[in-house]
Amino acid sequence: MSQNSLPAAVPLDPEARAALDHFAARLSPAGLWWAAGYLAGLAQAGGAPAGAVAATAAAAEAGVLVLTASQTGNARRLGEKLREALAAAGHAVKVVAAADVNAKQLIAARTLFAVASTQGEGEPPDEARGLWELLAGRKAPKFADTGFAVFGLGDSSYPLFCEAGKFLDERFATLGAKRLLDRVDSDVEYADEAEAWVAAAVAAVPAPAVRAVAPAAFSFAPAVVRDADKDHPREVGILAAQRIVAHQADRAVVHYELEAGEGFAYEPGDSLGVWPLNPTAVVARVAAHLSGAALDAPVVRGKHERPLGEWLGEQLEITRLARPFLEAQAERSGAAELAAVVDKSPAGAARLQAFVATANVADVLERFPVQAGREWNAAELLAALRPLAPRLYSIASSRAAVGEEVHLTIASVDNGAASGHLWQRGTAANGNTVRAYLERNTHFRLPADASQDVIMIGPGTGVAPFRAFVQERGETGASGRNWLFFGARHFDTEFLYQLEWQQALKDGRLNRLDLAFSRDQVRKIYVQDRLREQAADLWSWLQGGASLYVCGDATRMAPDVHAALLDVAQQQGGLEVEAAEAWLAELAATKRYLRDVY
Ligand SMILES: Cc1cc2nc3c(=O)[nH]c(=O)nc-3n(C[C@H](O)[C@H](O)[C@H](O)COP(=O)(O)OP(=O)(O)OC[C@H]3O[C@@H](n4cnc5c(N)ncnc54)[C@H](O)[C@@H]3O)c2cc1C
Ligand SMILES: Cc1cc2nc3c(=O)[nH]c(=O)nc-3n(C[C@H](O)[C@H](O)[C@H](O)COP(=O)(O)O)c2cc1C
Numbered sequence: 312m313s314q315n316s317l318p319a320a321v322p323l324d325p326e327a328r329a330a331l332d333h334f335a336a337r338l339s340p341a342g343l344w345w346a347a348g349y350l351a352g353l354a355q356a357g358g359a360p361a362g363a364v365a366a367t368a369a370a371a372e373a374g375v376l377v378l379t380a381s382q383t384g385n386a387r388r389l390g391e392k393l394r395e396a397l398a399a400a401g402h403a404v405k406v407v408a409a410a411d412v413n414a415k416q417l418i419a420a421r422t423l424f425a426v427a428s429t430q431g432e433g434e435p436p437d438e439a440r441g442l443w444e445l446l447a448g449r450k451a452p453k454f455a456d457t458g459f460a461v462f463g464l465g466d467s468s469y470p471l472f473c474e475a476g477k478f479l480d481e482r483f484a485t486l487g488a489k490r491l492l493d494r495v496d497s498d499v500e501y502a503d504e505a506e507a508w509v510a511a512a513v514a515a516v517p518a519p520a521v522r523a524v525a526p527a528a529f530s531f532a533p534a535v536v537r538d539a540d541k542d543h544p545r546e547v548g549i550l551a552a553q554r555i556v557a558h559q560a561d562r563a564v565v566h567y568e569l570e571a572g573e574g575f576a577y578e579p580g581d582s583l584g585v586w587p588l589n590p591t592a593v594v595a596r597v598a599a600h601l602s603g604a605a606l607d608a609p610v611v612r613g614k615h616e617r618p619l620g621e622w623l624g625e626q627l628e629i630t631r632l633a634r635p636f637l638e639a640q641a642e643r644s645g646a647a648e649l650a651a652v653v654d655k656s657p658a659g660a661a662r663l664q665a666f667v668a669t670a671n672v673a674d675v676l677e678r679f680p681v682q683a684g685r686e687w688n689a690a691e692l693l694a695a696l697r698p699l700a701p702r703l704y705s706i707a708s709s710r711a712a713v714g715e716e717v718h719l720t721i722a723s724v725d726n727g728a729a730s731g732h733l734w735q736r737g738t739a740a741n742g743n744t745v746r747a748y749l750e751r752n753t754h755f756r757l758p759a760d761a762s763q764d765v766i767m768i769g770p771g772t773g774v775a776p777f778r779a780f781v782q783e784r785g786e787t788g789a790s791g792r793n794w795l796f797f798g799a800r801h802f803d804t805e806f807l808y809q810l811e812w813q814q815a816l817k818d819g820r821l822n823r824l825d826l827a828f829s830r831d832q833v834r835k836i837y838v839q840d841r842l843r844e845q846a847a848d849l850w851s852w853l854q855g856g857a858s859l860y861v862c863g864d865a866t867r868m869a870p871d872v873h874a875a876l877l878d879v880a881q882q883q884g885g886l887e888v889e890a891a892e893a894w895l896a897e898l899a900a901t902k903r904y905l906r907d908v909y
Contacts, residue, residue, distance in 0.1 A: 374402060374403035374404055374405065374420070374421060375397055375403065375404040375405070375420065375421065375422045375423075375424065375516055376404075376405055376407060376416060376417070376420035376423050377390045377393050377394050377405070377406045377407070377425075377426070378390070378407055378409060378412055378417075378423065378424065378425040378426070378427075379406060379407075379426050379427070380408075380425070380426070380427035380428065380435055380436050380438065380439035380442070380475060380479075381408070381409075381426075381428055381436055382428055382436035382437065383428075383703055384541065384750050384751075385428060386426040386428045386436070386464050387408065388540075389426045389462065389464070389505050389509075390424075390426045392505070392509055393424055393509050393512055393513075394406045396510075396513050397512070397513055397516065400516075401518075402513075402516055408438060408753065408754065409435075409436070409438050409439035409441075409442045410438035410439070410441070410754040410902070412442060414445060414450065415452075417452050417454075417457075418452045418453075418454060418455075418457070420457055421456065421458070421517075422457065422458045422459070422491070422515075422516050422517075423457050423458070423459040423460075423488065424459070424461075424462075424512055425461045425479045425483070426461075427439065427462075427464065427476050427478075427479055428463075428465065428475060429464070429469070429471065429473055429474045429475040430865075431865060432469070432470070433469070433470070433471025433474035434475070435478070436475070437754065437906045437907070437908070438754035440896075440899055441896070441899055441900035443478065444896055444900070446479070446482040446486070451482070451486055452486060453486055453487050454483065454486050454487040454488035457483075457488040457489070458488065458489045458490075458491040458515070458516075459483045459484075459488040459489070459490060459491060460490065460494075460508075460512055460515065461476050461479045461480040461483070461495070462476065462494075462495045462497065462505065462508050463475060463476015463477065463479075463494060463495060463496045463497060464497055464501060465496060465497065465498065466498065466633070467498045467499075468632075468633045468634040468663065468667070469660075470660035472496060473496035473497070476495070477494065477496070480494040491512075491515040491516075492511055492512065492515055495508050499633065499697050499698070499700075538576065538751070539574035539575060539747065539748040539749055541584055543748065544584070544586055544701075544746040544747055544748040545574055545575075545746070545747065546744040546746055547570045547571065547575075547717075547744060547745060547746075547747045548570040548744050549567060549568070549569055549737040549743045550568040550570060550716065551566070551567065551568040551737075552566075552567050552733070552734065552737025553565065553567075554566075555807055555808065556804055556805050556807070557803065557804035557805075559804055560801070560805050561805075562722050563722070563723040564720065564722050564771075564772065564807060565720075565721050565733070565734060566707075566718065566719070566720055566808075567718065567719040567720075567721060567733060567737060568708075568713075568716050568717075568718050569716065569717045569718075569719070569747065571710075571715050571717040574748075575715075575717060576749075577710065577717065577749050577751075578756065579706070579709050579756075579757055579780050579783045580706075580752050580753075580755035580757070580776055580779070580907070581706050581749060581750065581751050581752050582704055582705050582706060582749075582752055583703070583704050583717055583747055583748070583749065584702070584703055584747060584748045584750045585702050585703075585729050585732075585745055585746070585747050586699075586701045586745070586746040586747070587699065587702060587728035587729035588624055588625055588728070588732045589623065589624050589625070589629050589630060590630070590728065590732075591624070592726075593629055593671060593672070593726055594620065594623045594624050594629065596673035596676070597623055597672055597673050597676060597692075598619065598623060600677075600687060600692075601619070601689045601692060602686050602687075602688070604619055604689045605619065606618065606619050607619070607620060608689065610622060610689045610690055611690060612626075612627075612690065612693040619689050619693075622693050625699065626698065627693060627696040627698060628672075628696060628697045628699050628728075629671060629672040629673065630726055630728045631667070631697075632666070632667040632670060632671060632672065632675065633667075633696075633697050634653060634663070635695050636672060636675070636692075636696055636697075637649065637653050637663075637675065638653045639695045640675055640679055640681070641653050641679070643681040643682065643685040643687070644679040644681050644685075646679040648679070649675070649679045652666045671726060672696065699728070702728070702729035703750055703909070704719045704720075704775070705719075705720070705772075705773075705775040705776040705779075705862060706718065706719065706775070706776065706779055707719055707774075707775035707776065707778040708778065708779050708782060709779045709780075709782035709783035709786060711783055711787060712782035712783070712785070712786050713782070717747075718778070719733075719775065720772050720774065720807065720808075721733060721772065722771065722772050733745060752907060754905060755776065755860070755862075755905050755906075755907045756905075757780055757783060757789075757858075760791075761784070761787065761788075761789035761790060761791060762789070762790045763856050763858055764791045764792040764852050764855060764856065764857035764858070765791060765792075765793055765794070765857060765858050765859075765860065766794045766796075766849065766852060766853070766857050767780060767781075767793070767794065767796065767860045767862075768796040768838055768842070768859070768860065768861045768862070768863075769795070769796070769797060769862045769863055770796070770797060770798030770827065770838050770863050770864070770868060771807075771863050771864065772807075773861075773863020773864065773868070773908075774795075774797050774807055774808065774863075776860075776862050777795055777860070778808060780793070780860070781815055781820055781821055784820065785815070785818075785820035792822040792823075793820065793821050793822055793823075794821075794822055794823040794824075794825075794852065794857075795812065795821060795824050795825070796826075796827070796838045796841055797812070797824065797825075797826055797838070798828065798829065798836075798841075799828060799829070800828065800829055800831075801828055801830055801831055802826070802828045802831055805828075806826075812824055825838075825841045826841070827840060827841045837868070837871065838868070839868075839874070839875035842875040842876065843875050843879065846878070846879040846882055846883050847883060849879050849883075850880070850883035850884060856903075858902070858905070859903060859904045859905070860905050861904075861906040861907075862906070862907045862908065863908060864908065864909075865908035868908070869908040873895070876895055876904075877891045877892060880894050880895065
């Protein structure tokens with residue numbers, strides 16, 4: 312029996328059942344839910360297809376569109392929750408990712424809900440760059456009869472808070488859509504606001520012409536094996552933890568091999584989410600500032616009571632800093648230096664960015680002691696800290712090559728919650744599991760046409776997904792060529808997966824490898840320099856239809872690579888600056904310039 316087919320106790324004659332089995336096997340989970348509602352609509356209309364079909368189909372055509380723009384999955388998950396709630400209320404609803412939406416779909420929606428996160432410095436998620444250009448440009452859709460509402464996800468530690476949500480809200484209104492709900496700008500703890508917004512969104516949509524039955528009412532919903540997800544992680548075993556840089560390298564980089572059976576049916580381009588535990592040394596340093604509170608003392612935060620040690624070890628961020636705690640500590644300590652860090656001017660924003668990259672909660676408590684009489688009690692401190700978030704890692708393997716394993720390439724961060732936890736568990740004699748889940752990254756995929764060439768730019772740990780790409784293309788016999796740009800500081804100590812790349816070159820799985828070791832000579836050389844040096848070939852590959860992928864550092868590498876690509880287009884294609892920008896935007900819009908940067 313296929314995954315989507317029906318169990319035996321269904322009141323249908325064998326022929327009808329076989330037909331239904333056949334039909335169901337072709338549908339995605341979303342298609343199955345829609346069909347369930349559609350068929351229920353027919354049943355409620357007394358089985359009279361014509362009227363019911365027409366009404367239900369009309370609801371589907373002029374239905375509700377949920378648009379998600381997400382980098383690390385939060386917006387996508389909230390969009391999915393909204394879809395479930397709307398479907399349960401009987402609405403025909405479709406979820407579409409920003410990478411896949413077009414103007415026609417936007418205009419066709421009677422009701423448009425958007426959930427968007429903000430990335431970089433107030434930028435949209437990578438997958439939404441094409442949509443942003445569309446909405447800001449001359450070809451922007453004009454809405455006539457569309458109602459809309461926007462939920463923005465963000466982090467108030469960033470100066471441009473929820474900028475992406477603000478942009479969509481403004482654009483939809485300016486382009487003629489009618490605002491159904493006030494925009495929500497949500498901070499890191501957004502669960503309660505999201506729940507309220509979903510309820511308000513469902514209430515804001517006009518009742519469907521034919522009320523479909525809530526999916527939950529169907530007792531014969533097929534049991535589909537769910538991916539492990541953020542809210543349902545699984546314990547996975549660490550099979551290997553191997554340092555892959557020399558000991559004198561500036562930073563340890565570790566190759567991990569984890570078990571990945573049921574619930575981890577990943578594709579090249581996907582990431583693994585890992586729930587960390589905070590380092591015990593940092594937990595102890597933070598607890599030491601809570602005037603003698605014991606780690607097993609129960610403390611209430613929000614709706615929950617847990618031992619202090621559990622809050623600090625498993626529930627809240629203490630290795631990463633955020634504005635609410637820093638503002639409170641600046642106030643309690645009276646330290647001018649800390650006050651300057653949380654100052655809301657543009658200069659303050661730059662100071663904050665630099666500061667959070669180099670310190671954690673324990674460091675701040677120690678360096679900027681509170682004034683007498685302003686000591687923290689445990690509940691106050693916990694309230695100022697943020698919930699612990701999982702860390703994402705690009706998957707560095709293809710299931711076609713490694714079977715039920717997931718490989719990761721992780722740079723160790725000093726006192727890093729996840730990188731430290733993985734290393735500690737990976738090298739422990741017993742209990743070497745971590746809580747993990749699959750984070751799909753559907754906008755970062757190999758070309759569907761295996762004869763297309765791919766160009767991969769992945770310095771440092773950015774090379775991880777390209778190990779997966781090369782494995783996959785090798786295993787599936789893809790005929791397109793593969794070109795990798797890799798960079799690190801030193802050839803001798805930091806050439807990640809050197810032997811594998813050399814073998815891949817030898818056996819034809821990799822066609823070209825260009826290397827940039829920045830500190831092996833007086834003049835620093837980076838991957839973007841190699842791109843410029845190889846401009847003629849690069850242009851020729853791209854003109855021939857190659858897809859271009861960039862992974863790794865978002866702050867410096869990705870913008871520098873972008874600038875180098877514009878130079879290549881100007882130099883080789885004879886394009887003016889604006890035309891080169893339009894060319895690169897078009898490459899992104901047609902999913903031939905894809906980035907996964909962090
Ligand atoms: C989509 C995506 C894919 C990713 N893929 C990979 C990957 O393949 N390999 C990989 O190694 N990482 C990857 N990352 C980064 C990863 O998710 C973590 O951010 C990183 O491992 C640090 O997490 P941590 O819990 O160990 O450190 P944290 O506990 O988050 O940080 C501890 C301290 O170190 C500082 N810090 C954080 N990150 C860094 C850093 N990179 N360098 C220096 N200091 C830092 C912080 O400011 C903090 O003070 C990816 C991120 C995303 C969003
Ligand atoms: C690298 C990075 C940059 C971010 N930049 C911003 C920002 O400029 N403004 C903001 O409000 N939030 C910012 N955020 C916070 C995200 O918007 C927030 O974590 C959101 O929940 C992510 O949702 P997603 O998983 O759907 O991408 C940033 C997060 C990351 C990881």
